[in-house]
Amino acid sequence: MTLVITGAALATVDDAGTEHASGYVVVEGDRIADLGAGPAPDIAGASIVDGSGCLVTPGMVNTHHHLYQWATRGMSQTCTLFEWLVELYPIWGRLDADVTHAAASGGLARLALTGCTTVADHHYVFPADGGDQAAAVVSAAGRIGTRLHLVRGSMDRGESGGGLPPDNIVEDTDAALAATEEAIAKYHDPAGNARVRVAVGPCSPFSVTERLMIGAAELARRVDVRMHTHLAETTDEDEQCRREFGCTPVEYAERLGWLGDDVWLAHAVHLTPDAVGTIAASGTGTAHCPTSNARIGVGVAPVADLLAAGVPVGLGVDGAASNESGGLAEEMHQALLFARQRGGPTSLSPRQALWMATAGGARCLGRSDDLGSLAVGKLADLAMWRLDGLTHAGIDDPVAALVLGAPAPLELLLVGGEPVVRANQLTTVDDRVLARELAAAHRKLVDR
Numbered sequence: 001m002t003l004v005i006t007g008a009a010l011a012t013v014d015d016a017g018t019e020h021a022s023g024y025v026v027v028e029g030d031r032i033a034d035l036g037a038g039p040a041p042d043i044a045g046a047s048i049v050d051g052s053g054c055l056v057t058p059g060m061v062n063t064h065h066h067l068y069q070w071a072t073r074g075m076s077q078t079c080t081l082f083e084w085l086v087e088l089y090p091i092w093g094r095l096d097a098d099v100t101h102a103a104a105s106g107g108l109a110r111l112a113l114t115g116c117t118t119v120a121d122h123h124y125v126f127p128a129d130g131g132d133q134a135a136a137v138v139s140a141a142g143r144i145g146t147r148l149h150l151v152r153g154s155m156d157r158g159e160s161g162g163g164l165p166p167d168n169i170v171e172d173t174d175a176a177l178a179a180t181e182e183a184i185a186k187y188h189d190p191a192g193n194a195r196v197r198v199a200v201g202p203c204s205p206f207s208v209t210e211r212l213m214i215g216a217a218e219l220a221r222r223v224d225v226r227m228h229t230h231l232a233e234t235t236d237e238d239e240q241c242r243r244e245f246g247c248t249p250v251e252y253a254e255r256l257g258w259l260g261d262d263v264w265l266a267h268a269v270h271l272t273p274d275a276v277g278t279i280a281a282s283g284t285g286t287a288h289c290p291t292s293n294a295r296i297g298v299g300v301a302p303v304a305d306l307l308a309a310g311v312p313v314g315l316g317v318d319g320a321a322s323n324e325s326g327g328l329a330e331e332m333h334q335a336l337l338f339a340r341q342r343g344g345p346t347s348l349s350p351r352q353a354l355w356m357a358t359a360g361g362a363r364c365l366g367r368s369d370d371l372g373s374l375a376v377g378k379l380a381d382l383a384m385w386r387l388d389g390l391t392h393a394g395i396d397d398p399v400a401a402l403v404l405g406a407p408a409p410l411e412l413l414l415v416g417g418e419p420v421v422r423a424n425q426l427t428t429v430d431d432r433v434l435a436r437e438l439a440a441a442h443r444k445l446v447d448r
């Protein structure tokens with residue numbers, strides 16, 4: 001099966017920043033066989049897609065999410081992070097596999113419709129009677145058609161241990177580690193074209209013991225999977241860390257073996273200049289979540305400083321309970337605006353924002369060999385954006401149109417060469433069905 005996109009602008013996001021005002025992409029099977037400027041070569045029997053008026057970019061990579069939170073959007077609207085968590089934990093404690101499957105399906109659909117082909121989902125709530133939460137997320141990704149990096153999260157530090165979550169939604173330390181190892185054995189695929197990979201993800205310093213952080217790192221490095229956690233999100237966390245452990249969150253992570261080129265950290269908002277250097281020197285990635293950070297009012301991450309230091313920064317929508325929109329293309333726009341409010345108009349360019357959404361995200365997830373840019377031999381995960389409608393026609397530069405302009409309609413989204421979105425509609429599932437499921441999942445959680 002060969003598919004040829006013709007007559008589209010291309011932003012490849014390769015290391016040289018190659019772009020073509022009009023070019024083509026040839027897809028054979030699940031990989032890119034050819035691409036370049038000008039008219040496409042004639043290939044007998046190929047299926048032709050007219051890309052005129054469109055921009056083709058790599059499929060986007062979401063580096064931080066909590067898909068289950070699609071069932072609890074619009075709540076706790078004026079809380080700090082800790083207040084927001086304390087209000088929502090008891091509701092999340094009622095999660096069952098059906099609710100999580102509906103929430104994850106809706107969240108993944110929204111991501112696909114905003115150009116995202118690979119999603120890291122940090123799932124850390126495993127109620128004792130909540131059914132098979134990991135299976136619910138994995139099956140939702142298969143249903144919608146996106147790649148999934150399931151971050152098997154965990155919490156073992158409830159209120160009685162000085163943590164923030166109620167005791168009834170935390171796991172026993174050894175049980176959490178065993179369940180994480182089980183999820184890796186069951187779902188992790190190390191192949192280059194993997195649809196599902198698994199990472200370890202103890203939730204955060206204020207909900208996880210040191211023993212779990214250290215044990216999770218040992219597990220990840222023993223079985224060669226990546227590591228992810230929340231870090232340095234709020235000043236409250238910073239103060240608690242200094243009070244309790246006598247160091248900053250980044251020093252705490254370093255002490256526990258939680259920095260390295262196999263680690264990516266969610267948020268990284270409150271960083272000292274030394275911490276930026278430490279993160280960069282260790283090869284650690286960060287997931288920048290501008291909308292969620294703004295919704296909770298925690299501050300603006302020093303993204304320009306991190307990028308300048310060479311840190312692989314990706315973008316994340318974060319859980320939908322702190323970002324009701326949950327769309328990835330929108331995060332490029334937000335990232336650019338917030339970086340400029342912090343550091344002025346030269347602090348982040350539209351192309352740097354696109355890089356974070358694609359190549360930067362792929363580096364965070366350890367997928368740079370196969371994802372994150374358009375290149376011969378890479379997986380055919382790509383997004384084709386329509387830019388000739390009223391909201392974008394005439395914008396001087398297609399990348400600026402995509403990043404600075406309104407969210408663009410998505411003409412085509414391919415994951416491994418397979419169409420998941422056509423003409424702004426999912427090809428895999430009827431979105432009206434997903435909407436009904438989401439509404440029912442929300443009622444099931446809040447009406448109980």
Ligand SMILES: [Zn+2]
Nearest residue numbers: 230266318319
């Ligand atoms: Zn998060």
